[in-house]
Amino acid sequence: MTSEAGSNIRKVGIVGGGVIGAGWAARFVLNGIDVSIYDPDPEIERKTAAVIANARRALSRLFGNALPAEGSITFAANLQDAVRDADFIQESLPEREDLKIRLLAEMDAAMPAHAVIGSSTSGLLPTKLQSGMARPDRLVVGHPFNPVYLLPLVEICGGDQTSQETKDIAAAVYTQIGMKVLHVRKEIDGFIADRLLEAVWREALWLINDGIATASEIDDAVRFGAGMRWSFMGTFLVYRLAGGEEGMRHFLHQFGPSMEWPWTKLIGPKLTDELIETIARQSDEQAGGIDLRTYEKLRDDCLVDLTHALERNDFASGQIARAHRARLTDAGKSAAPAIGSIRDDGRMLTIATPVQPEWIDYNEHLTEYCYLKLFGDATDVVLGAIGAGADYVAAGHSWYTVETHIRHLGQARLGDSVEVRTRVVAADAKRLHVFHEMVRGPEAVVIATAEHMLVHVNAAAEKSVPAPDAMQQAAQALVTAQASLAPPEGMGRQIRMPG
Ligand SMILES: NC(=O)C1=CN([C@@H]2O[C@H](COP(=O)(O)OP(=O)(O)OC[C@H]3O[C@@H](n4cnc5c(N)ncnc54)[C@H](O)[C@@H]3O)[C@@H](O)[C@H]2O)C=CC1
Numbered sequence: 001m002t003s004e005a006g007s008n009i010r011k012v013g014i015v016g017g018g019v020i021g022a023g024w025a026a027r028f029v030l031n032g033i034d035v036s037i038y039d040p041d042p043e044i045e046r047k048t049a050a051v052i053a054n055a056r057r058a059l060s061r062l063f064g065n066a067l068p069a070e071g072s073i074t075f076a077a078n079l080q081d082a083v084r085d086a087d088f089i090q091e092s093l094p095e096r097e098d099l100k101i102r103l104l105a106e107m108d109a110a111m112p113a114h115a116v117i118g119s120s121t122s123g124l125l126p127t128k129l130q131s132g133m134a135r136p137d138r139l140v141v142g143h144p145f146n147p148v149y150l151l152p153l154v155e156i157c158g159g160d161q162t163s164q165e166t167k168d169i170a171a172a173v174y175t176q177i178g179m180k181v182l183h184v185r186k187e188i189d190g191f192i193a194d195r196l197l198e199a200v201w202r203e204a205l206w207l208i209n210d211g212i213a214t215a216s217e218i219d220d221a222v223r224f225g226a227g228m229r230w231s232f233m234g235t236f237l238v239y240r241l242a243g244g245e246e247g248m249r250h251f252l253h254q255f256g257p258s259m260e261w262p263w264t265k266l267i268g269p270k271l272t273d274e275l276i277e278t279i280a281r282q283s284d285e286q287a288g289g290i291d292l293r294t295y296e297k298l299r300d301d302c303l304v305d306l307t308h309a310l311e312r313n314d315f316a317s318g319q320i321a322r323a324h325r326a327r328l329t330d331a332g333k334s335a336a337p338a339i340g341s342i343r344d345d346g347r348m349l350t351i352a353t354p355v356q357p358e359w360i361d362y363n364e365h366l367t368e369y370c371y372l373k374l375f376g377d378a379t380d381v382v383l384g385a386i387g388a389g390a391d392y393v394a395a396g397h398s399w400y401t402v403e404t405h406i407r408h409l410g411q412a413r414l415g416d417s418v419e420v421r422t423r424v425v426a427a428d429a430k431r432l433h434v435f436h437e438m439v440r441g442p443e444a445v446v447i448a449t450a451e452h453m454l455v456h457v458n459a460a461a462e463k464s465v466p467a468p469d470a471m472q473q474a475a476q477a478l479v480t481a482q483a484s485l486a487p488p489e490g491m492g493r494q495i496r497m498p499g
């Protein structure tokens with residue numbers, strides 16, 4: 001399997017289908033890839049279905065109609081069946097080195113020659129994990145973050161025997177399913193992200209152990225402050241800004257000395273039964289009786305909204321979502337009719353687009369001005385079709401809109417796809433009367449109409465003039481082609497109070 005082939009895998013074997021294995025299954029399946037899971041847990045099908053249901057809900061909110069047809073899920077009877085015809089394998093076994101070494105060797109023996117294994121380990125060294133494999137070059141760490149189906153980061157770390165090709169294939173596979181690949185340059189326990197997470201976690205355990213704060217208070221210390229900015233700026237960029245106009249240098253000079261004070265402990269407290277009970281009790285109190293899946297939905301909703309906000313700002317993980325949205329939209333485009341083509345119902349397809357994050361307003365739907373923008377763009381497609389494209393405008397003539405009437409009949413939300421279908425209802429030497437319908441989704445629900453009158457102008461002279469004969473004929477041909485259609489519903493409507 002070449003790294004290019006790695007960007008187009010068809011089937012993934014998942015060994016270990018717990019929190020992380022099920023999260024991987026959801027990410028692969030909802031990105032159109034078939035999955036075969038092996039996990040001896042007798043409840044594996046029920047648990048997987050619950051995770052997939054939450055993931056489907058979240059990814060539909062995130063990407064909507066841009067998502068491809070779902071891949072299939074099968075539950076294998078044994079490890080060999082799960083990996084036998086897989087292009088890629090994601091190992092998500094419990095974090096036990098001996099178990100992983102033994103079962104990775106079994107996967108290697110059963111998988112196709114072209115396949116590659118990504119291990120989800122949070123911190124075990126790939127050099128050790130690959131030590132029992134006949135083809136150790138095929139193993140790489142692909143460390144994800146929970147929930148795998150929403151968080152884009154995956155750390156890739158090779159061991160001594162991992163080939164560059166394996167790393168490239170893994171990177172291509174993870175990119176294909178919308179992830180942000182972070183290459184760990186040197187093999188290190190805990191990789192990059194868990195080094196940071198563990199440091200915070202150890203301090204949090206000490207704060208409880210020493211009776212300084214409860215689980216809930218420690219979470220407040222993160223989520224009302226640093227956690228908010230970490231989610232899109234990380235540590236270094238945040239502290240650069242904290243250094244004011246002199247930036248990081250000033251920051252380091254001012255706060256550097258405190259690094260030598262013993263504020264933090266870094267080696268965690270001993271997890272005695274008593275400490276575990278204290279933390280678990282505080283965590284139960286904090287959760288307030290709300291069940292796991294409900295909390296997962298809340299977490300996912302917040303992550304989706306945050307991702308949309310970052311996508312609108314074209315920043316951080318929003319850029320990854322934006323790129324994936326474009327990848328998905330491109331992949332789905334091939335069968336779509338061309339813009340400017342005449343549909344079977346005689347109307348011209350003038351716009352076909354997923355709703356973009358920056359078009360959404362505080363009511364969480366397509367905002368007012370975007371209707372006019374999309375209808376204006378639709379009119380431009382008609383003008384291009386009659387020969388009044390950019391070259392024509394540059395040469396000094398154009399069509400100006402002199403009257404517009406938009407009706408709002410429904411709404412479109414992020415992730416919906418909309419089309420504009422257009423009729424040229426009348427044309428003469430100087431005027432063009434167009435009527436657009438905007439429809440939402442595969443059911444083509446009409447959510448808005450727009451009626452415009454345009455006048456042909458000599459732009460420099462700022463006066464209306466007759467269009468050239470060829471343009472008049474092209475416009476007339478569109479009118480004639482659609483003349484047998486019933487007049488559009490709502491055409492000529494006025495705004496007035498009833499009664
Ligand atoms: N939970 C987390 O936050 C994260 C975990 N990871 C890593 O992902 C891996 C899995 O962790 P989790 O999903 O959290 O654990 P988990 O305990 O939720 O799932 C492990 C699954 O492996 C299954 N299993 C046990 N023996 C097996 C065998 N012989 N063959 C196949 N399946 C078997 C279990 O039935 C269980 O469903 C670990 O390496 C962990 O370090 C990585 C990122 C985050």
Ligand SMILES: C[N+](C)(C)CC(=O)CC(=O)[O-]
Binds near residue numbers: 122144146194
């Ligand atoms: C706790 N953990 C080390 C398993 C966490 C991770 O590996 C990543 C995450 O999702 O926090």
